[in-house]
Amino acid sequence: MTNAPSTSSTSSTSSTAAPTGPGTPETVPVAIVPRPARLTRASGAFRLDSATRVSAPDELAGVVAWLQQALRPATGLPLREGSADGTGISFDLDASLGAEAYRLEARPAGVRITGGDAAGAFHGAQVLRQLLPAAVYRTALVPGVDWVVPAVDVEDRPRFGWRGTHLDVARHFLPKRDVLRFVDLMALHRLNTLHWHLTEDQGWRIEITKYPRLTSVGAWRESSQVGAGPDATQDGRPHGGFYTQDDIREVVAYAAARHITVVPEVDVPGHSMAAITAYPHLGVGAVEVGGTPVAEPRQIAVGTEWGIFEDVLNTEQSTVDFYTDVLDEVMELFPGTWIGIGGDECPKAQWQADPRTQELMRERGLADEDQLQAWFIGRLDAHLAAAGRRTFGWDEILEGNGTMSPGATVASWRGMTGAITAARRGYDVVACPDDQVYLDYRQSDGPDEPIPVSIPLTLADVHAFEPVPAELTEDEARHVLGGQANIWTEHMDSPRTVDFFAFPRLCAVAEALWTTEPRDFDDFSTRLAVHVGRLDAIGVEYRHESGPLPWQQRPGVPGRPASREEREAYIASVVANIS
Numbered sequence: 001m002t003n004a005p006s007t008s009s010t011s012s013t014s015s016t017a018a019p020t021g022p023g024t025p026e027t028v029p030v031a032i033v034p035r036p037a038r039l040t041r042a043s044g045a046f047r048l049d050s051a052t053r054v055s056a057p058d059e060l061a062g063v064v065a066w067l068q069q070a071l072r073p074a075t076g077l078p079l080r081e082g083s084a085d086g087t088g089i090s091f092d093l094d095a096s097l098g099a100e101a102y103r104l105e106a107r108p109a110g111v112r113i114t115g116g117d118a119a120g121a122f123h124g125a126q127v128l129r130q131l132l133p134a135a136v137y138r139t140a141l142v143p144g145v146d147w148v149v150p151a152v153d154v155e156d157r158p159r160f161g162w163r164g165t166h167l168d169v170a171r172h173f174l175p176k177r178d179v180l181r182f183v184d185l186m187a188l189h190r191l192n193t194l195h196w197h198l199t200e201d202q203g204w205r206i207e208i209t210k211y212p213r214l215t216s217v218g219a220w221r222e223s224s225q226v227g228a229g230p231d232a233t234q235d236g237r238p239h240g241g242f243y244t245q246d247d248i249r250e251v252v253a254y255a256a257a258r259h260i261t262v263v264p265e266v267d268v269p270g271h272s273m274a275a276i277t278a279y280p281h282l283g284v285g286a287v288e289v290g291g292t293p294v295a296e297p298r299q300i301a302v303g304t305e306w307g308i309f310e311d312v313l314n315t316e317q318s319t320v321d322f323y324t325d326v327l328d329e330v331m332e333l334f335p336g337t338w339i340g341i342g343g344d345e346c347p348k349a350q351w352q353a354d355p356r357t358q359e360l361m362r363e364r365g366l367a368d369e370d371q372l373q374a375w376f377i378g379r380l381d382a383h384l385a386a387a388g389r390r391t392f393g394w395d396e397i398l399e400g401n402g403t404m405s406p407g408a409t410v411a412s413w414r415g416m417t418g419a420i421t422a423a424r425r426g427y428d429v430v431a432c433p434d435d436q437v438y439l440d441y442r443q444s445d446g447p448d449e450p451i452p453v454s455i456p457l458t459l460a461d462v463h464a465f466e467p468v469p470a471e472l473t474e475d476e477a478r479h480v481l482g483g484q485a486n487i488w489t490e491h492m493d494s495p496r497t498v499d500f501f502a503f504p505r506l507c508a509v510a511e512a513l514w515t516t517e518p519r520d521f522d523d524f525s526t527r528l529a530v531h532v533g534r535l536d537a538i539g540v541e542y543r544h545e546s547g548p549l550p551w552q553q554r555p556g557v558p559g560r561p562a563s564r565e566e567r568e569a570y571i572a573s574v575v576a577n578i579s
């Protein structure tokens with residue numbers, strides 16, 4: 001299936017034609033995305049056939065298993081293990097290449113992939129798949145294709161160790177099967193970190209066995225806002241969904257098999273209305289002065305509108321304890337180093353007005369509400385650090401001058417101010433500035449972009465993404481672990497819409513994070529023209545270069561576009577206390 005109209009767009013025409021048929025291997029386009037550090041072509045080609053064998057050391061059994069299941073459906077070839085006669089596909093390890101690096105040599109006699117580690121070998125296997133005809137991405141037998149790999153030498157290593165995508169499954173629930181598909185799409189682009197945004201005002205998506213109401217109550221809302229700005233409406237339709245702990249374990253294991261680490265996020269102390277709905281004693285005003293829980297705390301509802309809301313968590317020790325319980329279950333499920341606790345966009349009005357909160361601040365010797373937020377984040381950070389994990393939070397965790405554990409890592413989203421401040425304070429940084437890599441922002445300034453939000457971020461804009469702020473010294477810049485694109489789903493109510501906003505911009509972000517300079521957008525565009533043939537074969541409903549297709553538009557649904565000047569003025573006002 002393709003979403004291209006029969007007239008087709010210019011960007012997808014070259015993708016399917018060249019690699020099929022008997023062909024001359026030298027004329028087959030080689031279009032690897034993201035661009036490898038070094039690629040040279042040699043003469044001839046390797047042909048996959050029923051005799052092709054795959055061999056690898058035991059440590060790479062998982063990579064071999066992945067390659068077999070990736071190539072078999074379309075080719076129908078068994079790709080048995082074992083080296084038959086010195087031909088075929090062979091894997092090896094050479095630690096001297098470095099983490100995630102690989103070397104690939106394709107010749108008529110076979111393909112050799114050497115990984116600096118298993119992840120590097122896996123990236124080499126992904127590149128081998130990209131060297132094959134795009135039809136290899138289909139999931140059933142494609143007859144009549146000559147499965148040729150043009151002879152090449154590739155030497156490659158990533159620029160950054162953190163190459164991520166943030167995925168919000170809370171505003172709109174993304175079914176598990178679509179999360180798994182998204183993981184595959186990340187792996188195709190050698191992205192290695194999924195920042196999974198699991199809780200929000202509008203829904204709590206992860207089963208916590210100790211607190212079942214988080215999902216029995218908090219995973220559902222009565223209606224959803226349609227559009228943005230003052231003319232937005234409501235659809236009046238219930239929405240919800242959550243992942244059981246078995247679902248979560250499956251996603252984590254599926255990602256691990258693709259060398260992707262999942263970083264979960266449980267967002268506190270703002271963006272917590274779903275939790276407060278489920279357990280009202282978590283909210284401000286749910287306890288009397290002295291800390292006694294109120295018999296009938298104010299009952300709110302899971303959010304149905306998009307935005308920033310004043311209902312936030314209280315900062316009682318009992319609320320800290322509730323969340324350390326939640327984090328204990330989260331840590332059981334997610335073995336990776338980093339655990340996200342959000343920290344973004346927490347309005348302070350309730351804390352200012354609430355006598356009990358003010359009393360807590362006095363008891364704790366805190367001068368203002370920013371310090372209270374830092375205190376709360378600090379408690380959860382200490383809990384994670386004591387368990388040997390590292391805290392991951394939005395750049396608001398720098399506010400209030402709190403002391404976090406040395407491993408705390410800051411996601412700089414309000415431009416790069418957070419990245420600069422965090423690095424100078426000695427914290428590691430993941431760059432995800434909204435004005436470079438927020439993939440919910442509109443893709444052009446054209447009138448047909450669906451529910452246009454904020455500034456335009458074109459494919460060329462995101463391809464130019466630079467994660468290291470020029471203001472940092474070389475030493476400070478070492479704190480920049482990498483970057484990630486952020487996908488917020490207020491206006492993405494289906495997996496189809498996620499495809500539209502994510503692709504092909506995520507291909508460009510992947511290149512910005514993987515490929516060492518120089519960045520060449522024209523060269524990227526030429527390769528992308530072939531690469532979209534792969535996306536077509538998979539069934540990714542990306543935005544075409546010509547603009548949104550009719551069914552990708554949302555005529556009549558209001559957005560909230562902003563100019564660069566408006567966006568800059570807003571960001572300058574909200575980052576004032578971390579600059």
Ligand code: ACM
Pocket residue numbers: 344345394413
């Ligand atoms: C964010 O965009 N609220 C991190």
